[in-house]
Amino acid sequence: MSIRIVALVGSARAGSHNRQLAETAIKLAPEGVEVQLQEGLAQVPFYNEDIDVEDGVPQQAAALREAVAHADAVLLFVPEYNGTMSAVLKNAIDWLSRPFGAGALAGKPVAVIGASGGQYGGVWAHEDARKAAKTAGGAVIEDITFSIPDSLNRFAGIHPLDDREVATELASAVGRLAQAAQRAAEETTVAL
Numbered sequence: 001m002s003i004r005i006v007a008l009v010g011s012a013r014a015g016s017h018n019r020q021l022a023e024t025a026i027k028l029a030p031e032g033v034e035v036q037l038q039e040g041l042a043q044v045p046f047y048n049e050d051i052d053v054e055d056g057v058p059q060q061a062a063a064l065r066e067a068v069a070h071a072d073a074v075l076l077f078v079p080e081y082n083g084t085m086s087a088v089l090k091n092a093i094d095w096l097s098r099p100f101g102a103g104a105l106a107g108k109p110v111a112v113i114g115a116s117g118g119q120y121g122g123v124w125a126h127e128d129a130r131k132a133a134k135t136a137g138g139a140v141i142e143d144i145t146f147s148i149p150d151s152l153n154r155f156a157g158i159h160p161l162d163d164r165e166v167a168t169e170l171a172s173a174v175g176r177l178a179q180a181a182q183r184a185a186e187e188t189t190v191a192l
Helices: 017-028 059-069 087-096 123-135 164-191
Strands: 003-009 033-037 073-077 109-115 139-148
Touching (some): 003 017, 003 087, 003 164, 017 033, 017 073, 017 109, 017 164, 033 164, 059 087, 073 123, 087 123, 109 123, 109 164, 123 139, 139 164
Parallel strands (some): 003 033, 003 073, 073 109
């Protein structure tokens, strides 16, 4: 069975370290695992029930929901902005949470990792992202944690792919998330 993981990057900046981490995850995914970067989160309108209607969900929001609905797991790359996750990522989670109890995140294994320029690697933002994803119905894998502090200096002259420690930890996180997705799929098959 092939496992598809959708990567959601909480930074809209093209050269962000979290985007670079997502691109690295794509390259390091083990055989049988595909990591797909979901583009366009910055174009998803702010969640509003008035525009979340059956015959008129905005195209960008519908594409996000469809990508996550067809994925086996979700990998959130979370920068820290002012002590919490970015509005871009929080908005994506809000769209994925609806309809409540049956949103695209419902029951999906979710892991939260990322880099930040701060000394703690964005752990506050990661905690908030885990809480939001869990509230949205995701099956957050609490023991997959990877926070890279001081990313501005750490990646000043090197891509995350070329940082052996980062590459090893990231590959491990992707592999463990894929295993969780495989277990979830097997449990669903047995239940049927």
